Amino acid sequence: MTTLVDTINRFARKVPTWVVYLLLTVPIPLFFYMAATGGLGVEPINSLEREMGEFALKLIVVGLMITPARKYLGLNLLKFRRAIGVMSFVYVVVHLGIWVALDMAFRFEQMWSDIWKRPYITIGMVAFIAMIPLAVTSNNLSLRRMGAASWRKLHKLTYPIAVLGVVHFIMVQKVWEREPMIYLAVIIGLLALRYTSKQKETGVGVRG
């Protein structure tokens, strides 16, 4: 186990972060290509919209795993966390763009009423808006200007964003589906880990 972790850590140290940006960008044109050529079925717009949204949620989950992975497994992937977070925002933007341009075809009046009247769209929109300040401050300059403490505090917004994102996903379904519930369980688990480790730190002072 330790050797495997060491190997991964050594490898991760050598991989520049732009590689992660690049790898996480590739699926976007790939999915669009599939949608345009029939690979996503006869109704590609809805499929594409969902694929992008789900990919964003996946990245948010992976981003939430970075800290516990270091704490409990000794995996040090911290340097990729920003790339993962920024790319999750990119996927949300693509997801939203598909809704606006392809799904709703710029019917602004209908979109506007949907945002207010349909709770799952409202929730999704709130999550998107909450991600904007995080995306904007995902650079070293912002980190320096804000100071590490307040920057970290702001980026705790990721937790409610993850919850809103998965609730949005659950509510899109007409019945209780398994897949979104698995996401919910994982996200709750990851947030609970933070809560318990905080308890430990402030209480007995045990370090992982």
Add this chain to the structure above:
Amino acid sequence: MAHRWTNTLTSADITPKSVWMNRRSVLAGLAGAGALSSVGGVATAEGELTPNTLEEIQSYNNFYEFGTGKGDPAANAGAMDTSGWEVTIDGMVDNPGTYALNDLIGDMTTEERIYRFRCVEAWSMVVPWNGFELADLLNKVGVQSGATHVGFETAVMPEVMIGVQRRVMDFPYVEGLRLDEAMHPLTIMATGIYDEPLANQNGAPMRLVVPWKYGFKSIKSIVRITVTDEQPATSWNTINAREYGFYSNVNPEVNHPRWSQASERVIGGGLFAARKDTLMFNGYPEVASLYDGMDLAANY
């Protein structure tokens, strides 16, 4: 008895795309003036009806017994054996009983009906059904006086139905119509599409088609028809009454809590499929008289 409703829409009526594209832009102008709802329906629709391809109709389905994904029914429904199919007719009928399908419908006059099909999820298709009027079947089994409603039930075959195994909702799937809706000449029992027997994912061997209602009313793979004097329970209404009413007539003006019903996307248009305005009663204004004096916002 059949042929009471004449199908004015056939493939031969299809207007060249360039023409209806222009017509659509004219209509868009009318919609801006708030005139669309009054001129909507058949007048606008004839030129626009292009049946979807069989591949589209057979690959994009909601049939939760076989899974909740749009491709699940096509992937999983093949395992359903529809040979030896039986349908039970019960309730307020003169000739109740369990019939072999062919004994029940073998003498019906089958005709083609090219109908718009509008899903509550705000997508639509155009389907060239083959079927017969439900009224003919009901008359054959003899509806007794005092009956007001008809209930329908889908087959439950847990061993081949993955959605039933996973209990994604309560099964059997049930639906219902008011008797006058059921007797309307637009209401058919479909047994085929494009002159081929129904694919299992489309509701083989026999399904209901009520073109002015959201698609979930058009119950698939029917094993029971019950004539009653009370409004039957319907599956989606039981799950979520606020979202799915008993009537569920296509109505662009009545807001659904989940989807705006003002517009729809026609399947088959690819990545840049245009949304089009949804028509009142899905473009079948001849059914409006069934609901005279009813508040359609309250009876959604």
